[in-house]
Amino acid sequence: MRDEVIRRARGAVAALALAGLVVAPWVVDDYTTAILARTLALALVGVSVALLTGVAGMPTLGQTAPYAAGAYACAVVGSQISDVGVVQLAVAAVAGAVLAALTVPLVVHARGVIVLMITLAIGELAVTVLGRWRSVTGGTDGLAGIAAVRPFWGLPVLANDQDRYLYALVVVTVLVGAVLLLLRTRAGLLLRAGRDDETRLRASGHRVPLYLSGAHIAAGAIAGAAGSLLVVAQQYISPADFGFDTSALLLLGVVIGGTASIGGALVGAALVIAVRDWLFGVLPGHAPLVLGVLFVATVYLLPTGVHRARGRWGLPSEPADQPDASPERDQATVPELHR
Amino acid sequence: MMVVAAGSNRIDPYLIPALDGIAYGLLVFVAASGLVFCFGVANILNLAHGMLYAIGGYTAAALFDGGWASLALALTVGVLAAAAAGVLLAGLLAPVAAGNHLSQALLTFGVALAGGSLLVAGFGPDDPQVLVPAALEGSVVVAGHRYAAYRLVFIVVAAVIAAALYLVMRRTRAGMLVRAAVDDPEMVACLGVSPARIRAGVLAAAGALAGAAGVLGAPIIGPGTDTADTVLLLSLVVVVLGGLGSMGGTLLAALAIGEIQTLGVALLPSAAPFLLFAAMAAVLAVRARGLASRWRAA
């Protein structure tokens, strides 16, 4: 009964938020609309981070890599092959998925803090490549002057900030809906089971590495699609869009949102990005300092952050005797990589 | 050197980059060994490690005027300042639950962001000029090539630091404990030392190493706005490649990274952007297969 009420309330809040997002471009100015469109793209990356970190139990600091792959693939396709949004979106998602697939062997056997480390290195190396591969990426100058996109064959191009924002909103809504549906299927059930107790899942006869690879590739595709939205929103991309701080901000947003909740990840990532943009607007010189202090403060304020080593990532409803199981597993992975 | 001199012409153009690679690799090794401690002993992913290095670099830029006395001063201050920053970081980490890697990583990232901003505020946004000791300003002739004396001396000094680290790890009680802790994290719990103290000690040692690397390596990877990121990335790659905890592996990985960044770029300029990535992917993929078979065996 109470669950039902909560579910209804949550649905109502989500509907209200969506309605607010739809009318937003008529309420705020063009500049803010453009910022909002970019925030939507980043929030979608946040969803992919939550999918890996919270749902699959693989904490990641490297989703900027497929995000960047999608963005640059979309930019190249956009300026040379097709201005159709659906095509660009598909190409970007495939690019993100391919990059994620290539990095699967690096992450799928590692756990806990080691995944964090490896994914961070992957993300940073991707940015390094972007900065140096001038012939394709334009180096640190980035790619500018990307042609305007038309959402579908026969439709007009998206000429102003409002149209681009609404396009991004539609894509994000559809993709997030797809993710939510996917998580309600057996695939989502298995991912949650694996996060709860991977050894047990294997003992039941499940091919856990296969599932984790699938989740990793799916998350890469989502991040890639988000990259395409970034290109549409900004019409300009550079390696600075995919830096290490972006990964950390998104991870913070996802943790604020409750790690395993897709809606929470959307809200958390959007919130964190908005705070960053606002800070850099009002305090140009000292924004990183304030942002850093906010990071520390947020960690202290998080219900799961301080003195509550529950479960793998501090999820609710862990059994009483679970806490000692998770450090064991995380630490057990350290010698695993010793060779 | 003799061999190179004899074989001369074909190897010649690559001698200088190769030497640079050794200097670069040893520098990265000293910096990365601090990260290995953090990770191996305290099980913390310290994203502020690059900032600890930057503290050393800025100290060198501010205090060092070319004389030996000021070098000693800069080294002392840099090491102490970075170690103090490490202890501060440990203090900030104290309230965070031990097993919560996500919160720990995010907190250290916040500290890195804030600390980097403070460094820029204190020392200015422009990358400062770093001198080399006046006595080492010239160049020496190596196998018929002129090579910066400072780099040659740096190679020797860094090799001495590496050897000292090795001896400390092999011969002293503290080193033994560190190795035991890396091998078996539960060991630390059995020692009866409070985890908070261990964390403070480890982060102080990591800070000292990063600070020393920052002061001595300032002429190679100088202080600046990108320094922290660069050093953190290189250290991470080295730690991951080096097998997360073994000193020998870390040294090998660091030297390999150094050569890739210098000799590799000289040999294959077109592939330069991907070399680091490819090296990591290759090593990790090989290791992952080993891991997978171990996993089935376990």
Next chain:
Amino acid sequence: MTGLLTVEDVSVRYGSLAALAGVDLCVHDGQRHALIGPNGAGKTTLLNVIGGSRKPQHGRVIFEGRDVGRLGPAARARRGINRIHQRPAVFATLTATENVVVAALPRLTPRRRWWPGGRRRIAQHRAGPLLDQMGLTDVATVPAGHLAHGQRRQLEIAMALAGRPRLLLLDEPAAGLSAVEVGRLVELLQALPRAVAVLLVEHRLDLVYALSDTVTVLRDGRTLAAGTPDEIRTSPLVRQAYADGVA
């Protein structure tokens, strides 16, 4: 009777310590086989070897006529070796029903595993009866993390049975249970279908005699004796071993 599981000359060493030193064991179809012995005799290690979570340095494990020595725990579970752990292992954030559904999936054909809407059918036809059998119907929608220890043990048995095992490995299933719960457990295990063979490790000899038709005694990593419960009960050799083990 045919040999369902044959363990041949299995040795496992931890460093210089030999946990198993050439053990032979045979479990037949539908057999209720108990493994007893003093602490450190290697009973749990032997279960690990059979379940696939530990590789022996020497020896073979043959299941249904095939050498499964190279397979990991997951692959062995798919072939019908399922295990109950000393500490009940369940998926804490999943409901009891979802736990059983997850455990049932690997042994279904791929088509039935991923058929749209099949999840509800598996829950109704597979999980429902099993939960009922274990007396867990009332808590079917409760996350497993909120269940009591005894309920989690029963849930784990339901999960093991959902995987349609040919061989069920039970590692001290009565550990941590109250007297009432132990009574229920014995009833449940006695009611298991005869298609399932059971290999039971248990300290409590009263349970061993109540549940098993064959007993193997391990000591210092070797097989000391094997026979019916009555033979073992009266064997002076076994009494001697237990007396030594306790002392």
